[in-house]
Amino acid sequence: MTVDGAALPGYDLAYQGKVRDLHVPEGATLETADVVLMVASDRVSAFDHALEPPIPGKGATLTAMTTWWLRTLGDEAQLAGDHGPGGDALARIPDAVAGRALLVRRLDMLPVECVVRGRITGSGLLEYRETGAISGVALPEGLQDGDALPEPIFTPAWKAPKGQHDENIPFDRVVELVGSEAAETLRSRSLEVFARGAAIAASKGLVLADTKLEFGRDATGAIVLADEVLTSDSSRYWDAEALEAGRVESFDKQIVRDWLLSEAEAGRWDRSGTPPVLPAAIVERTAARYAELLARLLG
Template sequence: MHYLFDDAGAMMRTDFPLPRRSGKVRDVYDLGDQLMIVSTDRISAFDFILPSGIPNKGCILTSTSKFWFDHLDVRHHLLSTEVPTALADQFDIEPLVGRVMITEKASVVPFECVVRGYLEGSGLLEYQRTGVVCGNSLPPGLRQCDKLPEPIFTPATKAEEGHDENVRFERMVADLGEDLANTLREKSLGIYGAACEHAQRQGLIIADTKFEFGLVNGEVVLIDEVLTPDSSRFWSADVYQPGQAQPSFDKQFVREWLSTCGWDKQSDPPMLPSDVIEKTKSKYEEAYRRLTQ
């Protein structure tokens, strides 16, 4: 059995006789000189992988990343979204279609490169405590979801388990050296700016996002997923209203249900109700449609 699906038809796992590592969403296979990244339909919340998936989510993430890799003028790792012929000759690859990215191998930079254009999430919490976000001083009196005077770069260390840790840019400089840290900051802010211009034309706001980079022969390369609902906060511009939380195109319904269902966020998480699954699926689909229409 090379695939595991849940009762709703969500792909929860792949299993091929190749070297593999698995993250919260992706199964990554080593093909020798390349990687095959398979986006499953797994969904995580509060640092748990949930027992229910979101059908077709992996295809949406792959299609969204491919759109941005094609659209952005940036060196990236994506080579193809076709399933390798060698795999097709041995296995039933139909469930993989639309879920696969064949990529270059890169030496991964051990920081999340986060860019924030609006005040929400962990950035909001830090600002409310200190008036600063990862060393970036901000004007007093900002409200939840206010647009920042200009986008800020707020790196985070990559945790093997649990939450990533927001850090000051100086920590990145200390760990990576000034040249590489400055390059990552400049590239992140540039990509975010270009993406926001496109999203604005589509009636969407990209409140914040996180990028991952790697090195290929010493060259900085954009890797992993990019500007998806899993890695970014998308809001609809026509209903944007600062001073409160915004409706978003991500796992909002999942988080809200888990926060009110009685789960203690310590034990194994519960199965998701069908309506939460459907609402979440429709939000991911809407984000893709609006970005690419």
């Protein structure tokens, strides 16, 4: 099997998403594999579209961020083996994807994207302006873009099959999808991870505005935090000092979103067809902000 033109000895490609690829040991499937090689590519997506060109170094940055957060939060159940220096898992990761791949346990993923919002912005702001609520959670009147919510809220989405748009859903719908006990676990765990992540981010001069988490069941049935965790692809991070001064300086792909929106407003993209190619300046700025966020978190 190959990825980005480089051979991955011992693995077969089992699934390719907009950003991440899942590989399994040769001859296995996602249903039978004991472990899965999760590779973060440099691809970038926005508004449910894969974009060109990729963001250099993005895959390695996201992988380092996820690993750091899992260890910082003490929630490493999805990792298979030791990912530390000289660890067993590292020895099983092909050189071609070293630094941007994790060897993970196979989970039965739950079909819910667990979004937690501490600030109102993005698609949540649009829904709020239309309904006064987000995913069925009623909010105070008069909130403006970037405002802090009275408290973080759980605003789940149904994880649609590949090629379809995810759909914001109320908590009752989560209960229908996964059962009442699992739904309560998803909500409480998501709010807990966000609270801890936001506190740590604040200590680094950052505001964690929102995040998207995913969970799956392991072989014992336990619900485990999975996929990427508190990365600049799954979260909005803002500079706290700039926000205090009334400016939003983001450390995520908001740079890409804003440029695409400007293209749509100028009539150069209808938001449904093939998106325009990202200019070199946007690619460079995005790569730099991803790298800066990682440095600030780890520094």
